[in-house]
Amino acid sequence: MPKFYNSDLADLAHQLELSPRRLRVEQVLGIERLLGLIEDDRAYPFEFVCHAITKFHKKGTPTSALIPASALVADLVTMAEMITRGAGVHAKDLGQSYQTHEEVAGELRVSTKTVRRWRSRGLMGIRAVCDDGVNRLVFCRRTIDRFSRQNQALVARGASFCQLSAAERSRIVDRAREVLEDQSPKLHALARQLAEETGRAVETIRYTLRRHDEAHPEAALFADRQNSALDEQTLALWRCHEAGETTAAIASAFECSEEQVAQTLRRVQLQLWKESPLEYIPNELFDAPGVDALILEVSEPPAAELTRTRIPRGIPAYLRALYMTPLLTREQEQDIFRRYNYLKYKVVRAVESADLQTVSQEQIEAIRAWMKLVESINRRIVQANLRLVVGVAKKHVGWSPDFFEVISDGNMSLMRAVEKFDYGRGNKFSTYATWAIMKNFARSIPGQRYHGHRYVTGQDAVLENVPDQRPEPASPSDKRRVRELIAEGLS
Structure with missing residues (x-):
């Protein structure tokens, strides 16, 4: 069942799905009419929504709360x-x-990916049988006109995401340098200002400025203010902290107060975060009002019922535990990747907005807490999908001597897939990850097999006369130790 933010609406959708099919068109038109009435800054009772769609009065559950506009849409x-x-x-x-x-996408001058994102903002699509007899997702004329009218700024901004020319990038960088000479805005604030001036999207401006600083560190726009704090004494103080020294011990060694040490440590930590920002998959929902309640405060979808999983024959005992962890359902994947990318989004925005000179301990602790949640979610996703790597590796190389090397390579592909997966497209991550792993194996394994066959000389007689200089075979204890290390890496 698709993911709903409101449980009453999920129940209503299920009931409508079971209603007579002859009522579908009227129900869809009722939803479209309701979308035209919703205002961004309001919340609506379930009874109102139900009557607008079905023409019947139905009460929600005793605990039903008002539905925020963004979640309702x-x-x-x-x-x-x-x-x-x-x-x-x-x-x-x-x-x-x-x-x-x-x-x-062609009419609004945006990509099909942008159209998919806009569906959660009210660009309603329905499944219908077209004139050619194919059932596909279509958008009614009334829906397109209503969405364009309600979201004029959004549509205009989306059309501004086309690729920048070299001259345009140069003008944006020059204008950013002019602004920084008179003011000291943060990156995001500067990107917003330039976006308003140029008509380009904020993300486009921010990405352009970041790429410029990475490609031209000697002429970086934000380098001077960020690197000024990292003198040799500051770095030495930070190394003591990393070695486990207490604040009091560091203060005594550097002949300064504990508060000065704490302030310096906060500044260095923030500087390191600014130099290595997290990468996340953006989504329009992240900027919606009250988004924490929509993403972080809702309960997770229920897990699939545990069923007896068939373990492939011949698999080593220390890999069988992977098959005890069930794969995530589609609803769980959508929820967990939404949380994962939104938390990284919160970290990026918090780091960008924090000032190196005035950052507080509360800000640092909040960012660290979000980062711990990000790491925890990442581990959960990877662990739930490790058996995909084993399954694909077995199909490609079987139980060959290269099996564990292939698994190690596949694990790296899985971790990269976690960072690149766009949950907003509605695809299953397990399908996407399997494709990514197979694509990587298709590149690496043929090369390994080529090298394996390349050095077969056929000169057996010559080889038999060559002294055997191989080391003694590994003892059983060494083999057990290797298996233990592999098991630890997969756990």
């Missing part, structure tokens, strides 16, 4: 697609023209 769009999937709705019965994903 996202759930209504999900509901429209859910109740039309498999319902056999014909596009001609909608009484209006329609467009496909690609056609909407």
